[in-house]
Amino acid sequence: MTTQSQESAVKPLFGFRALISDLADWIRRHRMTLGFVLFITLFNVGMQLVCGIRHTQFPPQLSRVSFDALAHGRWYTAPISLLSVPHLGRLLIDIPLILIAFGLCETVIGKAKTAWVSLITTLGGIALGMGLCSLFAGKSPQWHAISHDGAILGPLVVVVGTLMCASAFTAMLWRRRIRVIGYSVVLIMFLYRGEAGDYCLLAAALIGHVLGYLMASESQGDVYRHGALYEMRRLIGMAAGVQAFGSLVAVSSRQSFGLLSMFGLLTGSTEFDTEQVLDCLNGSSHANCFAQYRMMRFTMPGNWLVSLMPTLMLLLIAWGLYRGRRIAAVLSVLFNACTVVLAMLFYVVLPLQYVGDSQADTLPALARHGAFHAMFSTMALPLIFIVIVIAFRQCFTIRTRSEIMLRAVAGALSAFLLLGLMYVGYGLASPEDFNESPQLIALLADYAQRLLPIGLLSGIEPEFVPVGQISLLVYQCVGPAFWIIALLCVWECLRDRSMVNDASRHRVDAIIPLGGESMSFMATWEGNDYWFSATGRSAIAYRVSYGIALTVTGPFGDPNEYTEDLTDFATFCTQHSWTPVFYSVHEPQRAELAKAGWDSLDVGTEMIVNPDEWQTRGKKWQDVRTAINKAKRDGITDVLTTFKEAPFSVQTQIREISAQWAGKKALPEMGFTLGGVDELIDSRVRLLYAVDGNGKVLGVTSWLPTYRDGTIIGWTLDFMRHRTDSVNGIMEFLIARMAERLRDEGNAEFMSLSAAPLAGMGSNKGEHEESEVLRHALQMVADIMEPAYGFHSLFRFKLKFHPDEEKVYICYPDAAKLPQISLAVAQAYVPSLTPAEAMRFVRTITPHD
Known part of the structure; x- marks a missing residue:
């Protein structure tokens, strides 16, 4: 050899x-x-x-x-x-x-x-x-x-x-x-x-x-x-993350000598002595004047939880800035402004309460013991960050719906008021649970302290402390409870929201007849978001997960706009902090994206049949010819209709067949580029089913239209189901009959058998290492799902019809996003995977003796 x-x-x-x-x-x-x-x-x-x-x-x-x-x-x-x-x-x-x-x-x-x-x-x-x-x-x-x-x-x-x-x-x-x-x-x-x-x-x-x-x-x-705005918002988001993590680094270090370590020490703990504040201000001590009562408060879990919450809030805001959320920019300015004000109170204003106005050397004493140095060091970074966010506010373009923000503000404010009423009410009703009977003003002031990090309370002598079990619980829980609610409210404002609405779907229905590729009709399905061109004559359907905007094939609508749509959609995605990825596109779109520097990988092979040349003569057509002859002998006929026009009994049987098919799978029915029963209801979709002499539906296929200037030029196979006890060859019979019908009608340019997802992928010479790894990762996803869905067997099945093969590609601009791309593809196909279904799936793929 x-x-x-x-x-x-x-x-x-x-x-x-x-x-x-x-x-x-x-x-x-x-x-x-x-x-x-x-x-x-x-x-x-x-x-x-x-x-x-x-x-x-x-x-x-x-x-x-x-x-x-x-x-x-x-x-x-x-x-x-x-x-x-x-x-x-x-x-x-x-x-x-x-x-x-x-x-x-x-x-x-x-x-x-x-x-x-x-x-x-x-x-x-x-x-x-x-x-x-x-x-x-x-x-x-x-x-x-x-x-x-x-x-x-x-x-x-x-x-x-x-x-x-x-x-x-x-x-x-x-x-x-x-x-x-x-x-x-x-x-x-x-x-x-x-x-x-x-x-x-x-x-x-x-x-x-x-x-x-x-x-x-x-x-x-x-x-x-990606563009300047996109890059700048990412840099600002990363800087905000540094600000958040920096405080943790400062308090976790045994020796905090950094220029901004004082900012981090606001949430830290240190030794304390209640007698040392006056000594420091009088000049008789050189110890740290701003660490009193910290250890007492640190021994309470609720207090140190409150000290960690601002860091979590900063991280959440940093994530929002990274994603380009306008509300995150507003929150960042507010949060940093509060830090500046609190630094002034903590280092200068509050220590003044320990001395009277007669103390002429109060300010020199504070300066001598580093109060102003600490204050300015603490204020520096928040002030700089406020200026940066305001200066680059145009980078944060993604708005949150007003009703979401109002609900979040109402939730946080309600939590603040209700927790305050509970804390003050309990203090007034149960004074014996504290070392001294608290007064209303003292309770209100102490409630505000319960919401602040321990570091900010270092120089504040508590008016009272809890001594009972219930009072201790209330004393520690009001702070963490408020911060948790506040974090959830901010999260609700920052997370991605779906932009699909009825108006968009009506626009898509009007655009789809203008033109598209063999699988463009899948863009009309539920679960897709839509981007529309400036003229409104073309659009792209996509789904967002893991930061990836994964398209459902390429553009559809006016073919003259497709090239410009690719660029404009990529710009749209970068403005929303998404990575655009075109999935299941054909060679023309792949070539255009390649010119822009995008990488691509073939993710399957579409099978195309020319109805005008359809015939089943010759040895290689033996299997298909046998299926047709067997169906005729058994009295099986085919019916071409739509789901709504089919008799109710046929509709019921189709749903039954689909449920029977899905019940055998370890995973739920897939979506994205694989339709289910819901996609059959569209009156534009043709239904071809096989029925025996007794009216029993044995198998069913659906065919999606492809338009050009309002005229259907081809049909694409989508839905394929058959009864578990139906005769062999029923699907071959239905596909062959559809080809014969289109040949006889004479008005279809092609019949597409579609592409089995992630099956038939090849390896190209000279392929980038990153693309090769992505191919392996996607193939791994296909291999995992193969026992449940049979991608590869579906691919081999379609080869029986000796179609022309056309590659379909996934195109991506950024190799750093390969893990997210793999996850986004898997999420798109199985969006509703539950833990129980995952366990069933694991058992399915586990080999048995």
């Missing part, structure tokens, strides 16, 4: 086996990355074992780099510190980041460049980072901890500079993402934690960025671009 014949005999891999093969290929191409990860893992695990045996702390002092160690010639602490992690749990974060970052570097710039770029950026990062740390932190009270105790640098310092360098060799879209996400993570560490290793991390990133700029011979740009 020749080499060519041997290659053709090799069966392509699909599904799980293909993904495993992809993983094996990735491992072979990234041995250096895997070796580095393995070495770091073994190094830290081994160090942990040694420390455990010797009963010493982990990590040991040897792994901490400090100015004293470097000054005394202990240079070896630097490389050891680069390989060390503060605790083994940190490996769960660092290892995936290293695999992604170093793996990308190996792919983009190669192993050799990855190695020497990593060496340069690491050495330069340590030198520059330690210098910057000395410059900015040398005069701080915490300098002893930085200078003498030392810090663990961690393996991310080795990776970040190389990643920034490699980003210069990627496409513009990837380059922008790598840098924004990379710098966001670095700035979280630097601004909110500020340890020596964070200075090195920032310095290594900057050096790698500059090195990549110098190494790149020319700038690589996108062919497909």
Whole structure:
């Protein structure tokens, strides 16, 4: 056998086996990355074992780099510190980041460049980072901890500079993402934690960025671009995420030296002493003046839950900004404005209550103990963020319906009032449950405190504390209850809403006769959203899930607008923070999208029959000819009608056949490009069913029309069902009879057998690696559903009619969205999958002895 014949005999891999093969290929191409990860893992695990045996702390002092160690010639602490992690749990974060970052570097710039770029950026990062740390932190009270105790640098310092360098060799879209996400993570560490290793991390990133700029011979740009507004809203959303996570980084760090760490410490906890506020203001103490009563409140779970809620709200608002929601921009401005006001109250106004007006040195005392520095540091980021959001308010174009916002405001306000009435009423009715009998004004003031983070209450002496079990429960629960309701109200305003309405469907019904492709009629089905062209003579149907706007085939309506529709729809999607993906489009649309830089992948083969050339002579037609002859002998006839025109008994039997068919499947009936009984009711859809001499319906097919200038030019097979006990060949008989009818009518240009979803996919030479992975992932979805739906058997069945084969494609602009695309396709086909149905499906695909 020749080499060519041997290659053709090799069966392509699909599904799980293909993904495993992809993983094996990735491992072979990234041995250096895997070796580095393995070495770091073994190094830290081994160090942990040694420390455990010797009963010493982990990590040991040897792994901490400090100015004293470097000054005394202990240079070896630097490389050891680069390989060390503060605790083994940190490996769960660092290892995936290293695999992604170093793996990308190996792919983009190669192993050799990855190695020497990593060496340069690491050495330069340590030198520059330690210098910057000395410059900015040398005069701080915490300098002893930085200078003498030392810090663990961690393996991310080795990776970040190389990643920034490699980003210069990627496409513009990837380059922008790598840098924004990379710098966001670095700035979280630097601004909110500020340890020596964070200075090195920032310095290594900057050096790698500059090195990549110098190494790149020319700038690589996108062919497909999202647009300035879309990119800016994403950057602002990411920055808002940094703001939210930064506070968590600050309070989780043992040493918070960052420039903005005071902002994060608003939600933190520290030691307290109720006697120290006056001492601080009188100048007799240099302790932290703003940490009183915090630990008392922190011991109550309800209080620290309230301290976490603002972070969750910031994350939710950041998500809304990322998605381009206008209400998120408004909430961001309001939330940050409240932070500014509260910072002024917390650091300056409230401490003044401890001294009288006769204290002439009150303000100097506050300044001496860092109140103004802390206040301005806390206010800086919120103020900057307010300015940015207002300046770029035009980026946030997606509006929330007024009734949704009114309902959310009413819900939050009602919760605030009702919880307040409950808290105040209980306090007045049960004064014995508190250490002192609370008064109305004190209860109202304390209720407001119950809604604030612990950090904001550090300098406030409580008027009373609960002593009973019920009072303690009420004291702790009103705050979390309000924040949970507020979060739910904001979520209701920010989540995507369906834009389908009756008016849109009427417009689609008017447009569909103007023109379309063989599967365009599927756009009229329920569950689709619609985009209309500026002229209103063409449209595109789509469904949104996982951030993907997945189209139902290509444009339909006026064919002269199809090319422009592709571009305009993509712009529409980017304005709504969706990634446009065209599904089941034919070659003309694929070619147009390819010109714009889109990637494509064939996801099936459509079977086309020419009715004018229909015949069943010859050996290859034996199966079809046998089915026709058998049906005639058994007295089976075919009836062409519509569902509404069919007798009631026929309608009932069709529903029964469909229920019988669906009952055998582990999953519910599919949708998207596969119609069910509901899609048969349309009077424009033809119904061809087989019935025996007793009036028993044995099988049924539906045929969707394709129009051109108001005239039907072809029919597409959709619905196929038969009784479980019907004679063999009933579907072959119905399809053959439809071909004969169209041939005899003589007014149809084609008869399409449609395409089995995700079946008949091929592998193209020169296919991008990303497209190959997507093909494998989609094929895996098809393989999982195959036992339930029989995609591949359906594909093979249609080959019996010897049709002309035309590929249909999925076209996507962004390879970073491959996981979401796979999920969106699966979600589109099975949108109503319940846990019980999923378990049935799992049992179906589990092999049995």
